[in-house]
Amino acid sequence: MVDKELVIIGGGPGGYVPAIKAAQMGINVTLIEKDELGGTCLNRGCIPTKALLKAALLYEETKTMSSFGVTVEGSKFHLAEAIKWKERVVKRLSGGVRALLNKNNVEVIKGKAVFKGSNTLIVGEKEMTFKNAIIASGSVAATLPIPGIQAEHVIYSDDALNLSKIPERLVIIGGGVIGVEFASIFNAAGSQVTIIEMMPEILPVMDKDLSKGLKTVLKKKKIDIFTNSRVTEVKKDVVVMEHNGEKQEIKCDTVLVAVGRKPNIEDLGLENAGIEFDKKGIKVNEYMETNVAGIYAVGDVVPTPQLAHVASEEGIVAVYNIAGERRKMKYNAVPYCVYTNPEAASVGMTEEEAREKGISYKIGMFPLMVNGKAMVEGVRDGFVKIIAGKEYEEVLGVHIMAPHASEMIHQACTALTLEATLDELIETIYPHPTMGEAILEAALSAKGKAIHI
Ligand code: FAD
Numbered sequence: 001m002v003d004k005e006l007v008i009i010g011g012g013p014g015g016y017v018p019a020i021k022a023a024q025m026g027i028n029v030t031l032i033e034k035d036e037l038g039g040t041c042l043n044r045g046c047i048p049t050k051a052l053l054k055a056a057l058l059y060e061e062t063k064t065m066s067s068f069g070v071t072v073e074g075s076k077f078h079l080a081e082a083i084k085w086k087e088r089v090v091k092r093l094s095g096g097v098r099a100l101l102n103k104n105n106v107e108v109i110k111g112k113a114v115f116k117g118s119n120t121l122i123v124g125e126k127e128m129t130f131k132n133a134i135i136a137s138g139s140v141a142a143t144l145p146i147p148g149i150q151a152e153h154v155i156y157s158d159d160a161l162n163l164s165k166i167p168e169r170l171v172i173i174g175g176g177v178i179g180v181e182f183a184s185i186f187n188a189a190g191s192q193v194t195i196i197e198m199m200p201e202i203l204p205v206m207d208k209d210l211s212k213g214l215k216t217v218l219k220k221k222k223i224d225i226f227t228n229s230r231v232t233e234v235k236k237d238v239v240v241m242e243h244n245g246e247k248q249e250i251k252c253d254t255v256l257v258a259v260g261r262k263p264n265i266e267d268l269g270l271e272n273a274g275i276e277f278d279k280k281g282i283k284v285n286e287y288m289e290t291n292v293a294g295i296y297a298v299g300d301v302v303p304t305p306q307l308a309h310v311a312s313e314e315g316i317v318a319v320y321n322i323a324g325e326r327r328k329m330k331y332n333a334v335p336y337c338v339y340t341n342p343e344a345a346s347v348g349m350t351e352e353e354a355r356e357k358g359i360s361y362k363i364g365m366f367p368l369m370v371n372g373k374a375m376v377e378g379v380r381d382g383f384v385k386i387i388a389g390k391e392y393e394e395v396l397g398v399h400i401m402a403p404h405a406s407e408m409i410h411q412a413c414t415a416l417t418l419e420a421t422l423d424e425l426i427e428t429i430y431p432h433p434t435m436g437e438a439i440l441e442a443a444l445s446a447k448g449k450a451i452h453i
Contacts, residue, residue, distance in 0.1 A: 002129040009113045012039020013308040014136035014299025018315030023104035034112040041308040051089045055082035056188035115269035139261035139300035148234030167254035175202030179258035184340040194224040207350035207399040286328040288318040333416035337406035345405035348397030360390035364446025373433040384442040393422040
């Protein structure tokens with residue numbers, strides 16, 4: 001007889017979502033969280049960054065509204081107030097998570113879980129046995145082994161959410177999604193921001209048209225971007241880097257390290273349970289099973305895309321498998337969103353991937369500049385790009401740069417899930433005026449039949 005039917009380690013989106021799902025399926029669930037419910041996503045990631053971004057962008061808009069006939073005199077950005085706004089949003093949402101867990105009779109234990117064996121956990125003073133376990137312990141910010149990185153003015157994403165003043169000169173090491181989003185926040189708030197990225201492009205996993213398009217917009221906003229550049233040292237008021245083989249110094253008062261996140265596998269006692277892992281995370285198969293029967297791992301702690309919606313979906317897949325319904329995790333329609341202004345959003349194959357895989361494809365492209373709603377909103381930069389198979393015209397990938405790209409991408413996610421074709425996108429009726437009409441036009445353009453261009 002075991003104490004627990006299902007224990008879940010971690011209360012982030014990879015933990016609390018499957019906890020509710022399992023409870024709905026009639027499984028007795030215990031959720032163990034050492035810190036705050038909602039995990040990184042709710043407390044230090046997705047939500048707080050977007051709340052600060054909204055505040056900073058509102059301020060930015062006050063400076064660009066005059067062409068609409070609106071002027072706001074003496075507008076100011078109060079960082080402390082914006083942080084309070086962010087905290088109110090986080091508090092409301094975390095209260096919601098707790099209420100949902102209570103309503104679904106999920107037992108929540110506050111404490112740090114450590115495996116003692118393959119079916120035994122220790123939480124504080126308590127020892128408990130379990131039939132099934134899901135590890136959703138998340139990730140922590142990675143750092144760099146370079147001189148000066150320990151200095152006080154070097155910060156990480158958690159710190160950047162709670163600064164006491166807006167940096168005058170902020171250098172961000174890393175041009176991935178986290179680096180680029182913080183660049184947008186502090187640029188809009190008034191900092192002089194520089195991004196230093198090792199790869200040839202910022203947002204290296206995205207379609208090149210998107211990363212290049214966004215780079216152009218960020219540069220127009222006076223964010224300095226150095227790609228193909230490697231930081232070699234952080235000093236008191238400069239960051240030293242190698243750019244095109246030459247040593248260069250960038251002035252700064254604050255340095256934000258945003259070079260990715262590493263799986264939170266330390267101190268979990270994985271060895272005691274015999275769970276296989278390496279530095280990329282816990283090893284799992286497509287059913288989210290580890291090598292130990294009854295133990296699953298999901299979210300940032302496994303080497304799959306580090307996104308909240310991926311963590312939740314992996315958790316749900318694990319729950320179905322625990323309940324005996326065999327289900328595999330699919331990654332072909334995972335959306336990636338970058339919450340800059342404009343936003344970037346992507347789902348499915350990039351053009352580079354299609355080319356590498358030797359797939360015959362066609363491209364449809366439609367610029368927002370000629371879209372009515374974009375004009376109404378004063379938007380000039382942006383586009384929708386669709387990649388479709390050459391022969392059957394199945395939608396392979398959709399890439400959008402637009403003010404609400406993260407909302408527009410939903411249609412493309414459905415299209416990929418339903419294995420839709422260009423014709424099915426074209427037969428859909430789109431409301432007018434919307435920026436979503438650019439999806440219709442991009443699909444038409446892939447067939448050489450765009451109407452509004
Ligand atoms: P987490 O959310 O990290 O949760 C893990 C939880 O486990 C934590 O609460 C931790 O305290 C707990 N825990 C760890 N070890 C133990 C233990 N031994 N015992 C008990 N509890 C334990 N993703 C998006 O999809 N969209 C975004 O816009 C986005 N923005 C982001 C912005 C930033 C600045 C950052 C840092 C991340 C962002 N992410 C975003 C990524 C997203 O936050 C993660 O992918 C997501 O939180 C992963 O969920 P998880 O449940 O796997 O882990």
